[in-house]
Amino acid sequence: MDQVVPLLVAIPLAGGFLIPVIGRLTKSHRATAVLPIAMACGLLVIAVSLLARPDETIVYWVGGWTFPIGISLVADGLSKLVVLIIAVVSLLALLFSLEYMTRYTSPGLYYGLFMLMVAGMNGVVISGDIFNIFVFLEIAGIASYALVAYGTEADELEASFKYLVLSAIASAFILLGIAFVYNVTGHLNWAKIAEVIRMGGGLTMPLYVAAAFFIMGFGLKAAMVPFHAWLPDAHPSAPAPISAMLSGVLIKACGVYVLCRLTFSVLGNHQTFGAVLVVLGTLSMVLGALMAIGQGDLKRLLAYSSISQVGYVVLAVGAGLVGLGLAKDSEPLAAAAQLAVFGGLFHLVNHAVFKSLLFLCSGSIEYATGSRRLDQLSGLGKRMPVTGWTLRVGALAISGVPPFGGFWSKLVIIVALTQMAALGHWAFYIPTALAVATAVVTLVYYAKVQRSVLGGEPSEASGRAREVPFAMCLASVLLAVLCLASALIVLPSVRARLVDPAVRVLSAGAGSTAESATVRAASGDGEVSTPAAAQVAAKEGMTP
Amino acid sequence: MTFAMVPYMVVFLIFVVGLYAIVAKRNLIKVVVGLLILDYAANLLLVLVGYRTPAEGAPVAPILVGGAGKAADLAARAVDPLPQALVLTSIVIGLSVTALVVALAIRLYEKYGTFDTERMRNLKG
Numbered sequence: 001m002d003q004v005v006p007l008l009v010a011i012p013l014a015g016g017f018l019i020p021v022i023g024r025l026t027k028s029h030r031a032t033a034v035l036p037i038a039m040a041c042g043l044l045v046i047a048v049s050l051l052a053r054p055d056e057t058i059v060y061w062v063g064g065w066t067f068p069i070g071i072s073l074v075a076d077g078l079s080k081l082v083v084l085i086i087a088v089v090s091l092l093a094l095l096f097s098l099e100y101m102t103r104y105t106s107p108g109l110y111y112g113l114f115m116l117m118v119a120g121m122n123g124v125v126i127s128g129d130i131f132n133i134f135v136f137l138e139i140a141g142i143a144s145y146a147l148v149a150y151g152t153e154a155d156e157l158e159a160s161f162k163y164l165v166l167s168a169i170a171s172a173f174i175l176l177g178i179a180f181v182y183n184v185t186g187h188l189n190w191a192k193i194a195e196v197i198r199m200g201g202g203l204t205m206p207l208y209v210a211a212a213f214f215i216m217g218f219g220l221k222a223a224m225v226p227f228h229a230w231l232p233d234a235h236p237s238a239p240a241p242i243s244a245m246l247s248g249v250l251i252k253a254c255g256v257y258v259l260c261r262l263t264f265s266v267l268g269n270h271q272t273f274g275a276v277l278v279v280l281g282t283l284s285m286v287l288g289a290l291m292a293i294g295q296g297d298l299k300r301l302l303a304y305s306s307i308s309q310v311g312y313v314v315l316a317v318g319a320g321l322v323g324l325g326l327a328k329d330s331e332p333l334a335a336a337a338q339l340a341v342f343g344g345l346f347h348l349v350n351h352a353v354f355k356s357l358l359f360l361c362s363g364s365i366e367y368a369t370g371s372r373r374l375d376q377l378s379g380l381g382k383r384m385p386v387t388g389w390t391l392r393v394g395a396l397a398i399s400g401v402p403p404f405g406g407f408w409s410k411l412v413i414i415v416a417l418t419q420m421a422a423l424g425h426w427a428f429y430i431p432t433a434l435a436v437a438t439a440v441v442t443l444v445y446y447a448k449v450q451r452s453v454l455g456g457e458p459s460e461a462s463g464r465a466r467e468v469p470f471a472m473c474l475a476s477v478l479l480a481v482l483c484l485a486s487a488l489i490v491l492p493s494v495r496a497r498l499v500d501p502a503v504r505v506l507s508a509g510a511g512s513t514a515e516s517a518t519v520r521a522a523s524g525d526g527e528v529s530t531p532a533a534a535q536v537a538a539k540e541g542m543t544p
Numbered sequence: 545m546t547f548a549m550v551p552y553m554v555v556f557l558i559f560v561v562g563l564y565a566i567v568a569k570r571n572l573i574k575v576v577v578g579l580l581i582l583d584y585a586a587n588l589l590l591v592l593v594g595y596r597t598p599a600e601g602a603p604v605a606p607i608l609v610g611g612a613g614k615a616a617d618l619a620a621r622a623v624d625p626l627p628q629a630l631v632l633t634s635i636v637i638g639l640s641v642t643a644l645v646v647a648l649a650i651r652l653y654e655k656y657g658t659f660d661t662e663r664m665r666n667l668k669g
Contacts, residue, residue, distance in 0.1 A: 131630055138637045145644055154655045158664055161648045165566060168579050168641055175586040175634060176559070182627065183593040 004046050005060040005073050008083060008122040009136075015039045015115035016143075023108010033098050036111040040091040043118070047087040050080045054501040059128065072128030072189065077501025081345065082125045082249075082257050084498075085352045088482070089248045090118050093241040096360050096475035099468065100240060100367055110150065110239075117143035117245065121253040129188045130178055134171070137221070137254050141167050144250060148238045159230075159237035166230045170220035177213035180206050194266045202268055214262055215276060222255020224314065225284040228307050232291075235306065236299035236372075240363020243299060247306040248356035252348055256310060260317055264506040270325020277318025282431045285311030289441040293448075298362045298372040301449065302355065308438060309351045309398065315431055316344030316413040317506075323420050324507055334507075336419035342495075342503045343412035349499070350397070350405040350486050357394040357479035361387055364472055365453065368465040374449065379458035383465040388454050390476040395450050397483040399443040405486030410439055412490075551592055559585035572649040572659040579645065583638040587631045594627030 015036055023032040050058070054077060061070040075083070094114065101110055120140025127133045145167070149160035182188060184206050185196040197203065203211070220227035231251070235243050263273040288308030295301035323337025364387040365380060366372045381388040397404035400411075414435055421428035458465070467473065488494045562585055565578025597603060598621040606625035608618055649659065656664050 131633075135633060135637065138641070142637075142640055142644060145648075149648060149651075152651060154652070154664070157648055157652050157655065161572070161645070161652065164641070164645050164648065165575060165579060168645075169563070169566065169582065172559070172562075172582040172586045176589060178630075179586070179589045179593045179627070182590075188626075 002058050002060050004049065005058055005075050005126060006062065007046055008043065008075075008126055009073075009119050011039050011042055012115040012119035012122065016112050016119060018112075019115060020108040020112040023106065023111065029102050029107045030098070032107040032111055033094070036115055037091070037094050037098070039115060040087065040094050040118075043122070044087040044091055047080070047084040050075055051084065051497060054080065054497050055504070067189070067192075068187075071132060073126045074128035074190075075126050077503075077505040078257070078260070078345075079125050081349070081498060081502045082253055083122060085349060086118065086121050086125070086249050086253060089245060089352055089356045090114075092475045092479055093244050093248075093356065093360070095478075096244070096363065096472050097239075097241045098471040100363055100472060103367075104150065104239065110147070113143045113147050113150075114242075114245075116140075117147065117250070121250060124253050125257060128190060130181065130190060130193070131188045133258060134174055134178060137174070137258075138171060140250060140254055141171070144238075144242075144246060147242045148234050148246075150239055150242070151237070156237045159233035163230045163234035166220060166227075170217040170227075173213045173220075174217035177210040177217065180210035180213070184210070190261065190266055194268075197266070197268055207267070211262075211267055211273065215259065215273070215280075218255050218258045218262070219280060220255075222251050222259060222310060222314070223284075223307050224255075224280040225287050225307065225311070226280075228284065228288070231307060232300055232303045235303040235359075236297060240299075240359055240366065243302075243363070244356040244359035247303065247359060248352045251306065251310060252313075252352065256313055256317070256348065259314070260506060263321055264324075265508070270321050274318045274321030274323075274325055277314050277321060278431060279318075281311045281313070281315030281318050282434055283311070284308065285315055285438050286434055289438045289445070293441065293445045296374050298365065298374055298377070298449065298453070299359070301374075301445065302358050302362060305358075305398065305442065305445070306351075306355055308442065309347070309355065312410065312413060312435065312438075313344045313348045313351065315435065316340050316347065316416065319417055319420060319428065319431070320344060320507070322425075326425070330423070333420065333423050336416055336423060338503055338507050339412060339419065340416035341506050342499055343409055343416050345499050345502050345506075346412060346489055347406075347409035349489065350409045350483075353479060353482045353486055354394045354397040354404075354406060357390060357476060357483060358398065360472070360476050360479065361391040361394060364468045364476065365391075365465075367468050367472070369461045371461045374452045376459060376461045377453045378456040378462055379454075380462050380465060381454035383458055383462060384467045386467055386473045387476060390473075390480040391454065392450060393480040393483050395446040399446045400439045401443070403487055404483050405489065406483075408487050408490045410435070552589075555585050555589045555592065558588065570661045572652060572661060575661075576642065576645050576649060580638070580642060583634070587634055587638075590627045590631050590634070594624035596623055 019032065019035055022035060026032055057074065057076040060073040062073065101107060104110065117140050120136045120143060123136030124133050124140065127136060145160050145164045148163055149156050181193060184204065185193045187193050187196060223231040235246050238246060263277065267273055284307050288304050288311055292301050292304035292308060295304060320337045320341035323333055323340060327334035327337055362372060365377065368384055369377060371377060397406040400407045414432060417428050417432040417435065421432060489499055558581060562578045562582030565581060566575050569575055569578060601621050603623050604621050606622040608615060652664065653659055
């Protein structure tokens with residue numbers, strides 16, 4: 001079972017080299033697409049098989065070298081959840097590309113870069129040490145810069161340049177942070193760093209500086225509001241399946257995931273960093289939604305809405321972090337904090353599904369009409385029934401209309417925040433109120449999208465539109481079904497399998513993660529050695 | 545502030561110079577150069593972190609010369625090899641990022657006939 005973990009990186013990495021060669025040999029778009037789709041299916045099978053034992057933490061030491069010289073790949077509850085999201089969205093985006101990308105040249109390069117991006121994201125998610133996260137971050141980053149510029153028109157090139165420069169600044173800050181952390185702790189392994197910080201009696205000044213660098217760097221990758229300038233250019237400029245990948249999973253795997261892992265499992269001081277995440281999340285949530293209202297370009301509107309929705313995730317996770325820090329002796333507060341973390345991760349899953357769906361729909365509309373301006377599109381509900389209905393489902397899900405998944409995750413977030421406020425932390429009423437208000441604003445601008453794109457009489461651009469080919473419809477319909485199916489996560493049995501292990505990993509707190517238990521075992525300190533014992537350790541951390 | 549702090553201050557200065565070039569310059573190529581400077585500053589800091597002053601003698605490179613008998617001497621005097629490995633990786637990453645960003649700059653020059661960023665802001669901010 002352990003042996004499949006490196007395949008998550010190895011398969012797409014091999015694809016990154018093989019597919020351009022195949023593309024050069026065959027010249028046929030469909031023949032080139034066979035291998036990437038087969039690989040994405042394989043990754044999905046691996047991701048699902050990892051869920052068979054959701055609470056088990058799998059640690060794989062690359063090359064058989066163990067601690068301290070080895071490099072570890074770690075798949076715990078949180079990694080498994082994100083890997084599953086990446087696998088599902090990338091498979092459906094590839095299915096969509098099968099028809100959509102026929103209008104572009106050199107499919108071999110496109111699919112090669114796509115798989116390279118998947119390899120980078122999977123690598124970030126399963127890396128057990130901080131420098132490998134940096135390396136995989138850059139792999140995913142370089143592939144995504146090239147994919148944003150794939151259309152090679154002026155707009156695409158400029159967006160890619162801006163994205164690359166800002167992202168490279170973020171990378172430089174992350175590298176500085178790594179240097180600081182290595183200097184202070186002498187380790188690069190997440191679990192070891194956490195342990196040194198815990199044993200050494202908490203955070204010192206250099207570690208606060210490093211944490212600030214990390215929050216800035218990964219906040220930029222996650223497009224949190226003061227650092228969001230690149231996203232509204234980069235995401236709309238990419239081809240639609242790539243927009244779906246960037247907005248749906250890349251900003252989460254490279255930004256939100258690493259921020260969670262860093263603040264929850266490594267840095268010990270919960271309240272401070274939690275408060276920073278709450279502020280960043282609230283700002284992104286509100287400003288992203290406000291900026292989305294005025295947009296006339298469908299994909300740009302979706303990009304701003306991504307900032308807003310990721311703000312929800314970061315707000316909820318940050319509130320959970322504050323709660324866990326304060327909940328030393330308060331059982332109800334700990335429960336509320338865990339509910340907030342659950343809400344955040346639930347919304348992360350939902351956002352991956354419905355934002356990918358919305359970007360694919362915008363791709364279908366652009367494919368059929370050649371336009372993505374809201375004022376040029378109308379009456380598409382009649383001309384393109386399948387795309388119309390999937391767009392409606394996506395818009396309703398993201399606006400938080402029951403019974404779709406988006407409603408439940410927003411509900412859980414708001415309930416958790418209210419509980420924490422009611423337990424005496426009055427300040428939480430502010431983000432709660434803003435979260436509710438933002439949900440209403442979201443409903444308003446998606447109602448505007450539905451009315452102007454789908455309603456009314458067909459305009460000049462829409463008059464010639466016909467329904468898109470089968471593969472594109474299929475990808476959208478599958479995602480629309482997932483929008484509805486993700487509501488099932490509120491059911492205890494589904495939740496226990498998918499999201500709860502991730503919540504447990506996060507709420508176990510710094511230095512007491514199952515991962516660090518495994519590292520301790522490998523390094524010969526020998527406290528716990530079996531996954532079962534690691535599980536117990538994780539659960540002890542959960543209920544202090 | 546002691547003399548030992550000077551290299552760190554220089555690194556900080558180089559980093560700020562790189563940031564300034566990226567933020568303030570209007571020429572795409574100067575922005576690329578700013579990125580390179582930024583990268584060098586981070587790499588330099590990593591190497592500095594690995595440097596150490598042994599109790600006696602001068603620090604040496606972490607290469608074992610003269611068989612296993614010299615291992616104890618090497619362990620006492622060698623600088624930390626891990627950051628050097630990290631810097632090598634980071635330089636390779638920097639190379640690929642630079643290649644891509646220069647390619648983008650050339651394609652932009654073909655579109656606009658200029659490297660001036662003021663004349664190519666047709667994207668809404």
